[in-house]
Amino acid sequence: MAAAPIIVSALLAPEDLAWADGLxxxxxxxxxxxxxxxxxxxHHLPPSALDEIRRRLMAEARTTARPAARVARLLALGRGVALGVDSPGLVAIRSRIAEALEGSLTPQDRAAWRPHITVQNKVAASEARALFQDLRSDFRPRPIGITGMALWWYRGGPWEPIAEYRFSRPGRP
Structure with a gap:
C-alpha cells in the first residue's frame, strides 16, 4: 500500500475511552x-519518518511512567465541543518527540498543543453552544488513564493501525 501521513495518539484506559466515546x-x-x-x-507526520517515530515511542513507553491526566474543562470549538485534558507528563513526552522530529513537523504540529478529546464537531455554532451549556451544567473534572501511544496511517477515512506502545511503568494517580 502507498505511504500515507502518520498520526500519533495517546491510548486511553478502556473505561475512559468508553466514557469519552459514549459522549x-x-x-x-x-x-x-x-x-x-x-x-x-x-496530526500529520511524514511516512519517511516511520522508523524514527517508532524508536521514539518505544523508548518513551519503556522509560517513562504512565502520565497522570485529567479532563479538566470543556472547550468550545466554535462548531463543536471538546474535553480539555491536563497532563504535564504527556506534554513533556510530546515535547521530547516534537523536538526530535522538528524538521518533519507541519505547522499544525509545531503550534502550541492543546490536548483535548473532541466529542462534537461539524455542527452549527448554535448546536455546539447548546451542547457546551448542557455539558457544563454538570461537568466535573475527572482523572483519565493514559496507557500508551499509538501510530496510525491516515488515508482519508478511518485510521489504519500501525503499532501501539504501552507504558511499562505505572504512574502516580
Whole structure:
C-alpha cells in the first residue's frame, strides 16, 4: 500500500475511552463520525519518518511512567465541543518527540498543543453552544488513564493501525 501521513495518539484506559466515546457517539454527527474518541499528539507526520517515530515511542513507553491526566474543562470549538485534558507528563513526552522530529513537523504540529478529546464537531455554532451549556451544567473534572501511544496511517477515512506502545511503568494517580 502507498505511504500515507502518520498520526500519533495517546491510548486511553478502556473505561475512559468508553466514557469519552459514549459522549462522542451521542453528539458527533453520525455521517462524520468515523473514529472512536481519541487524544491526538501529532496530526500529520511524514511516512519517511516511520522508523524514527517508532524508536521514539518505544523508548518513551519503556522509560517513562504512565502520565497522570485529567479532563479538566470543556472547550468550545466554535462548531463543536471538546474535553480539555491536563497532563504535564504527556506534554513533556510530546515535547521530547516534537523536538526530535522538528524538521518533519507541519505547522499544525509545531503550534502550541492543546490536548483535548473532541466529542462534537461539524455542527452549527448554535448546536455546539447548546451542547457546551448542557455539558457544563454538570461537568466535573475527572482523572483519565493514559496507557500508551499509538501510530496510525491516515488515508482519508478511518485510521489504519500501525503499532501501539504501552507504558511499562505505572504512574502516580
Amino acid at each position: 462522542r457517539r451521542a453528539h458527533y454527527p453520525a455521517e462524520h463520525n468515523r473514529l472512536p474518541a481519541h487524544l491526538t499528539l501529532f
